Amino acid sequence: MAAPRRRPRADARRNYERLLAEADAAFREQGTDASLEGIARRAGVAIGTLYGHFPNRRALVGALLRERNEALFEHGRHLLAGADPVRALTDWVHAVVEHAAAYQGLAALLAGGLDDQESELHASCVTMNEISDELIAAVRSAGALRQDVTGADVFTLMNAAAWTRERMPAEHADRLLRLAMDGMLEPGAVSG
Amino acid sequence: MAAPRRRPRADARRNYERLLAEADAAFREQGTDASLEGIARRAGVAIGTLYGHFPNRRALVGALLRERNEALFEHGRHLLAGADPVRALTDWVHAVVEHAAAYQGLAALLAGGLDDQESELHASCVTMNEISDELIAAVRSAGALRQDVTGADVFTLMNAAAWTRERMPAEHADRLLRLAMDGMLEPGAVSG
DNA sequence: ACCTGAACACCGTTCAAGT
């Protein structure tokens, strides 16, 4: 059933890697709206080669995030196994905000990716939501939740904070996080 | 000292108005990144005419917002004179979020405009901040503030919520607002 | 005083032709 996955041609593999490397550099410098033509040029390939490997911009971003996402989710599941659910949730939120602020424009892609099945980032967004949900459930079990909060609320907050970090001084995003966490948690339970 | 302000030529005034009308329509439909050439085309003028009236995109947005801003600030000062500071702050936050969600992309312009003196939106951002500060001061005097919060925190929150409204279902933004307001205010004081 | 539109320098995306 599955298409026979042959090993790619050596030049194809090299182009793929060079494109990823240049895309990462360009996105870091100029955000996720950086010119695709510029990326191809810097990678030393024709623009058609870029499109051959990545049908659209999100596919490029998705490929770049793949490994980092796995590490992030691993971290989240690790936190879930810990003893202090409030601390786990706080750590998780900060880790994801850090992650989502890697490129200017990434927060917008993530925010759009949860409800858009077509998005190459959809699966990651769903997983972020699930881990957030489980962490919230743990906090609720510990009786440290002030009100009805869902993983979706946490997802929204993380993206909003990442976006804030993209365009305002860093402490603004931190203060927004603290404010919302204070609204979420029982007084006295708040950490970090 | 001031340059003698003559009344503009009739055709110039008409072009100015048509450009504003078409820009408003385009920004509503496609966000603040809508094509300026398209706006000029729809207004029936050459692209150079648009640049003659508005040196850049922000100037166009700023001109469109001018009247609406005045109404918004008037509303804010009116709230300031009211009897219930918590309700006033809540109303203010909702009004600004509504305002900032007029065009997709506007929240980003506002978030960047507070610290950028060059921005045509700078003055409005400063005023928003000031009104927020005064409302916070009133809430503090009433003893309803849970912690140290500034007008800048309110400004950040309003922009983050407006951005959320641009790219996620509306209730997500509302829940983020409620969460952060709950973190700001003493339990029991929260309204709306 | 204002308007026009060509000119320049860029883009995203596709696809026939090559190897």
Next chain:
DNA sequence: ACCTGAACACCGTTCAAGT
């Protein structure tokens, strides 16, 4: 199987020439 780059359709911005 993959790569190339011309082709198409678009864009922001400036500025000499017109009225």
